[in-house]
Amino acid sequence: MKDLKVTIPDGILARLEKHAKEHNMSTSDAVTLMLSHMFGSFNTARPAIDPARSQREGARTDPRLDWWREAKFGMFIHWGLYAIPAGKWHGHEIPGIGEWIMYRAEIPVAEYEKLAADFNPVKFDAAEWVGLAKRAGQKYLVLTTKHHDGFCLFKSRHTDYNIVDATPFKRDVVKELAEECKRQGIKMGFYYSQTQDWHHPDGDGNYWDYDATKQNFDSYIHDFVIPQLEELLTQYGPVGLIWFDTPKSITQEQSQDLLDAVYKLQPDCLVCGRLGNGLGDYASAGDNKIPGSRVELDWETPATINDTWGFKTNDPNWKSSEDLIRKLIDIASKGGNYLLNVGPTAEGIIPEPSVKRLEDMGAWLAANGDAVYGTKAGPVQDVAWCRTTAKNGVVYLHVFEWPSDGKITVPGLTAKSATLLATGEKLDISAGGDTVHGPTSAPDPVATVIAIETA
Ligand code: FHN
Numbered sequence: 001m002k003d004l005k006v007t008i009p010d011g012i013l014a015r016l017e018k019h020a021k022e023h024n025m026s027t028s029d030a031v032t033l034m035l036s037h038m039f040g041s042f043n044t045a046r047p048a049i050d051p052a053r054s055q056r057e058g059a060r061t062d063p064r065l066d067w068w069r070e071a072k073f074g075m076f077i078h079w080g081l082y083a084i085p086a087g088k089w090h091g092h093e094i095p096g097i098g099e100w101i102m103y104r105a106e107i108p109v110a111e112y113e114k115l116a117a118d119f120n121p122v123k124f125d126a127a128e129w130v131g132l133a134k135r136a137g138q139k140y141l142v143l144t145t146k147h148h149d150g151f152c153l154f155k156s157r158h159t160d161y162n163i164v165d166a167t168p169f170k171r172d173v174v175k176e177l178a179e180e181c182k183r184q185g186i187k188m189g190f191y192y193s194q195t196q197d198w199h200h201p202d203g204d205g206n207y208w209d210y211d212a213t214k215q216n217f218d219s220y221i222h223d224f225v226i227p228q229l230e231e232l233l234t235q236y237g238p239v240g241l242i243w244f245d246t247p248k249s250i251t252q253e254q255s256q257d258l259l260d261a262v263y264k265l266q267p268d269c270l271v272c273g274r275l276g277n278g279l280g281d282y283a284s285a286g287d288n289k290i291p292g293s294r295v296e297l298d299w300e301t302p303a304t305i306n307d308t309w310g311f312k313t314n315d316p317n318w319k320s321s322e323d324l325i326r327k328l329i330d331i332a333s334k335g336g337n338y339l340l341n342v343g344p345t346a347e348g349i350i351p352e353p354s355v356k357r358l359e360d361m362g363a364w365l366a367a368n369g370d371a372v373y374g375t376k377a378g379p380v381q382d383v384a385w386c387r388t389t390a391k392n393g394v395v396y397l398h399v400f401e402w403p404s405d406g407k408i409t410v411p412g413l414t415a416k417s418a419t420l421l422a423t424g425e426k427l428d429i430s431a432g433g434d435t436v437h438g439p440t441s442a443p444d445p446v447a448t449v450i451a452i453e454t455a
Helices: 010-022 027-038 051-055 057-061 063-071 098-104 109-118 126-136 173-184 217-234 252-265 321-333 352-371
Strands: 073-077 140-146 187-192 241-244 299-303 336-342 386-391 394-399 407-409 415-420 426-429 435-437 448-454
Touching: 010 027, 063 187, 063 336, 073 126, 073 299, 073 352, 126 140, 126 173, 126 352, 140 173, 140 241, 173 187, 187 217, 217 252, 299 321, 321 336, 321 352, 321 386, 336 352, 352 394, 352 448
Parallel strands: 073 140, 073 336, 140 187, 187 241, 299 336
Antiparallel strands: 386 394, 394 448, 407 435, 415 426, 415 448, 426 435
């Protein structure tokens, strides 16, 4: 814990004080609670994955998740009206992640929703986006059908605040992407913000337009969220997964009602653990969080390539391709999936630095994919210079720091055979099988994979 001086806008402070009073806590505890709800993932005191979910070991055997376990790597897409201001409002830079601009700048609904009239992403091309995911080696795609700002990227009967009815573009991009995913053999998933909705009068989070004491959150769940989920689950063919987010104070019963609504229409559709209250098919690590060691759960890390999810003009903090490839390996070595985000521009273009990095990842996977897809956490953990994954009796050793004498001694492994995965070249092994003899310079400075059959 660190003592920080923060300035809290009056509107938020009033609500926090009210909450603190109602729940018999100090205002400062209410502030901590609010921050941990909003940015649980940034709170280092919290483990990367909610330990309560580790009780659900049995979930690992559910065959509905087999495609997802095989996939390991997916594309997250955060796209919506926030791509227009792209981090700036009335000429001012608004700090933080791009898709939160409405909240951070407390933009009134009446003003924010005018952005829809300017949303005309004429360069949007579903085939191009899905094609990029394919080139990157990503096997599933998750699109923000409705983020916290409430704007829907699909035609909805339950609100006009959607891309078909409210924008000059008038095209249902969820439909176009779902069809393209089917064509190109990628599983399509839908992100849906079930609790926060800053546009809906009964949704959570907009304290600057709406009076929380007059809101009917339960009606929002049952008369708006569930009907919209029904649209998403009946209009676009089989849906791979629903990615709920920021459950906040949704009740156990409300989470259960959403889960039932999904399973009733599509029993095979997976549900992300951010549905809340311990429900869902797999656990979500915090944003950009990777656990320290293997986790015996179905779990996923959602992550950014720069620092924002939704497009921002001013976010040049791109992670390197090497860093991203190693993060993918690190996550796979601990048994998780990597859901890596792109934030397209208001014109519908995926930013070039993201394209470049995804293509680099795809090139690495084209040579080394066997060591990632369908693997489980490897037997060697907690060693800085390498990671391991495992599949069908083979251990894949991912070497990050290649020794200058080419002698690789694998802690705890006795090799029967060793092969450089990318080239198929057989490597010598020592008599006892504990050392593999490779070339004296790293075949792949990012990560060289040696496929090892163990004794
Ligand atoms: O508040 C959202 C954020 O905008 C983004 O969608 C991420 C993705 O995991 N989820 C929430 C914060 O954890």
